[in-house]
Amino acid sequence: MVELSGTYQVPAAREAVYAALQDPEVLRRCIEGCDQLTETEPGVYDAQLRLGLGAIRGRYTGRARLRDAHLPESFTLAVEGKGPGGHVRGDARLVLADAGIGTSIACHATGDVAGALAAVGSRLIQAAAARLMERFFSTLAEILSRPAASGD
Amino acid sequence: MISAPFDYHRPSSLAEALSLLARHGDDARVLAGGHSLVPAMKLRLAEPRVLVDLSRVAELRGISEKDGRIVIGAMTTHAELASSSFLAAKCPLLTETAPQIGDIQVRNKGTIGGSLAHADPAADWPPVALALDAEMEVAGPSGSRMIAAAGFFTDIMQTALRPGEVLRAIRVRPTGPSVAYVKTEQKASGFALCGVAVVVDRAANRVSVAITGIAATPFRASQVERALEGGPLTAERIGEAARVAAAGAQLLSDMHGSADYRAHLAQVNVRRAIVRASART
Amino acid sequence: MADTPREPYVGRAMKRVEDPRLLQGIATYVDDLRLTGTLHAAFVRSPYAHARITRISTAAAKAAPGVVGVFVASDVNQACGIVPCAADMPNLKNPQHRALADGRVYFVGHAVAVVIARDAYTARDAALLVDVDYEPLPVVTDPEAAIKPGSPLTHPDLGTNVAFEWSMSTGDDAELERLFKSADRVIRQRMVHQRLTPVAIEPRGCVASYHRGEQSLTLWTSTQIPHLVRTLLPGMIGVPENKIRIVTPEVGGGFGSKLNVYIEEALCSHLAMRLHAPVKWIETRRENMSATIHGRDQIGDYEVAVKNDGTLLAIKSRTIADIGSYPQLLTPAVPTLTGLMLTGCYKYKAMRMDVTGVYTNKMSTDAYRGAGRPEATYLIERMADIVANELRMDPIRFRQMNSPTSSDFPFATACGLSYDSGDYHAALAKARRLARWNELLDTRARARKDGKLFGVGVSTYVEICALGPSKAMSAGGWEWGCVRIEFSGKATVITGSTPHGQGQETSFAQIAADRLGLPIEDVVVLHGDTNVSHYGRDTYGSRATVLGGTAIVMCIDKILAKTRTLAAHLLEVKPGDLTFEGGRFSANGKSLGWEDLAPAAYVAKNIPPGFEPGLEASSFFEPENFTFPFGTHIAAVEIDRETGETRIVKYVAVDDCGPQINPLLVAGQVQGGIAHSIGQVLFERTVYDEQGQLITGELMDYPLPRAHDIPEYVLGSTVTPSPSNPMGIKGVGEAGTIGATPTIANAVMDALYPLGVRHLDLPLTPEKIWRAIHLGEDDRGGARIPEADRSAPRYTTADVGEGALEVGNV
């Protein structure tokens, strides 16, 4: 089992952060290796991803569902991914709190991996997941620190 | 197929290889000996769309000496390194390490450049590069640059190579005979559960120690090095210094070896490697 | 024909006639077969250990160019029947094991769908396009936890994880309890026999082809048991037995892993019929590691009742056998073999074994080299050391006083077996001599004085081979053979045993050539095609040479008797006047050889009245008992105190498998068997994590012994013929594995003895040993050896005598 926690600061108000976290385009940019992400129904996102580390990088299709949303304080993203190397599923619980002029986001994620990935790739999974999380929030912070709708 | 489908290119010059990489961007990967990349592709844990095979790029091969540095082409195989009498005389740490990698087939195909670029946390060449203070000569779309080994291994399976760059050669200074590589194998794969590379520089009265296999990246055991600075390499001092071999390392732990055991092996192998190296004069 | 009598072939260390084709790469394995129009199968397998299948979408795979079909449970399960379990196990709760997972998956690697395409590559690509949604369910991996109340269930439909409960005992449990009560000591130890992966070098594979005109099926399959497959397949796919031909081309090793009827064989057969084309499937290594049977996986609590003078009284075992997800062909029988051997080569008065077979969400276990007997020998020989230690006795002296002498045979064991013949003391004496025992103890004393961890280990083992008399087997324990003298006078020998690396093409030719007086080049041995070798019970349980070889001898006896009448007729003498030597029947200075007699028998113009033309005979050999090979192995090891690494510095094996047909083949079997043990003792272990993920699913994580792990072996033998067959032979295919595991383990534990370590479970990895040395971690149930005992010498140089036997050559 993979387990990750972290608290991140982003320079924007809670509502803005919450809104950004529901925005498919923001999500796509924040998830490293995400080629495509669409909201297929409210709170359900389908994604094409390239995940891994270095040479060990596989293609996955994923689906994330928004759960237990308490606007704009907390929500859970239930994630499922499938690829030739295996299946991944997990939950990420995000709790938003005002922190000065910005917002702090506490994220706690757990996940399970099945298939070849679980066996052969096990030593990489934790690292890959940690990197994904770091990148996610650093990109989010970057996006939110720029004037809205700048897009690149 | 066994792997995911891919296009295959076999350029005959570095320039051609670089332009192929530039053209295909993220979809492309360089193929060297294929002994790390191909197994991952067979399990579909890696699915590059384009392979750029460097085996015909002559300028990436071979061992030479330039400006007092030994220059080893990235595509030089482990077997070529193992059997080089030039290296045996000028940089014996390389000839001691090479035969400890894999088996004959692996050594005949696998390359030092591929091993360094792959940055497997249990690979044998990375600690050797660190202990030798190697420099990585990198060719990219905007020309060449040098990366010191110390800054090359950034995270598990991650290096300072940028997209589109190719590791061209490894440069090291010649050393004396006081070197050693001591490795405990992971029993199934033969990779290092803990490998320790040591270079004793008698002139500078300095010891370089690098460790692989116990953390996400290979690292210089700087606390050990500092503990040995200055004084003579007595058994007591070596033993004392080796105790901090794993200090501060974020230890890996799996069914092949717990964090405790890896830390312990680091101490033992560091001590044994320094003793062995310092006995070689 | 040569005038001077030739030295017999039997007994000669001859290289295998199989070798040239195998070594040159010109042998034919299943994957080498190329039938026109062959379709290729690839499986979609579960990445989860236990899950509900909520959706399978095959549309994308079906649409891929080159794909002929994609099949799921509802398409094929009805037609493919139920995977057979042939073990006699009353009250076995058997979940219906069908071809494809239907609604649920029960282990990682469980087949969910099969894709059929025009080439193997397309099939594999398309398998990845089959989209399966799983809903993970609670996973059962620990068999001990699985039988506690409230545990999740492997097969919820069964309502329990207990597959069966089985007991055997000497008969009178009151007597057993009395012996335990009267004992001076009862010594207990728990031991874990870890799960192992067999890893034959050639994975499984098969090609099925159905002839619509003849309505007959041919299945080429990499199996140890073509005849059993032919017997069992009709019940699965509905083709009558006499319309099925099973062919085993070259088989690249089995070790028990190919002693099964697998779903892939039924599926490929069914699909070949359904799709009117040959269907081929070749297993990948990953499939081989996850969906071919595993071995061992027993946990035992053992109790030995003993008197203070060292006399063994009784033994009890409570064993949990991890079945995995389904019983395969013989799964429940494996622990019963442990039971039959529980008393080893010792004069216990009573025994009792209780086994609980437990389902877990893992691949099935089944017979793996030794099948139940390595477990028995390991536990009994570890217990021998533990008991001797506790009594402060020399473990060798202890073994000797408790084992039968040569005059005690046939020896009735507390397990109800009758051991055929043996001279355990002679084998022990010879092993000590070959090991230079006294020098070894000196070396150990010196090493210990220098602060080194040096240990010696002994095991005296006995095993049950030549499985077996039909009364003990569920589907017949005989073996069949056929011998034909061809028109040309050359001989064709056909055996129902199915060698797959053991070398019977050579050893059976040796037997036949000697008995027929033919040069060995004139004898061909055929096997492994049920249209050629009509009947057979195949190769497992070290049976092929004893049973198959004897069937050949019976055939030759029949042919010789028949030919004698022909020769007498042609030479115009009485049959009784003829002598047979060097392949010729002679009387009165005249003689006829096979080149004369065979044509006469087939042309059949000048034959005795009532003489059936032709020179062919077939026979079924039914043994009246098992055979009981035995031996003594001795190992010396040195442990690196700092790293915990073990190095085997000496290995001596003295095995008695009766007279040896071909000592080179015997040595090969022993060497390979010891290598298996080195793996089991020092590093092999199949690991599933708590989620039931197989984390030793590749050779980069499952360690096999390599050349540099193998010490130089000193091999010797003694020869005690078995009275149960005419050649007196006993079988040797598993001896190495059975004898060596406890030997090496005992040596490691002897090295650790001065540190107070009583018992560690296998594998004795460097880390495990290091933890025992430095952190004082023993395995459960292992009290530390009392301080006062630790410096005991344990072994002595006391003379052990020679035994009654004239010992054979080394």
Ligand SMILES: Cc1cc2nc3c(=O)[nH]c(=O)nc-3n(C[C@H](O)[C@H](O)[C@H](O)COP(=O)(O)OP(=O)(O)OC[C@H]3O[C@@H](n4cnc5c(N)ncnc54)[C@H](O)[C@@H]3O)c2cc1C
């Ligand atoms: C059975 C087996 C046992 C092994 N045992 C050991 C062992 O004991 N110790 C050990 O250290 N290794 C071991 N290896 C790994 C082996 O040494 C590999 O050869 C090596 O790690 C990678 O080198 P390669 O030339 O095969 O690279 P490849 O597999 O071709 O490439 C690896 C990665 O590096 C990239 N790459 C390759 N060359 C360059 C370059 N010049 N510039 C930029 N990127 C590049 C590729 O794109 C790829 O991502 C073993 C491998 C096997 C199969």
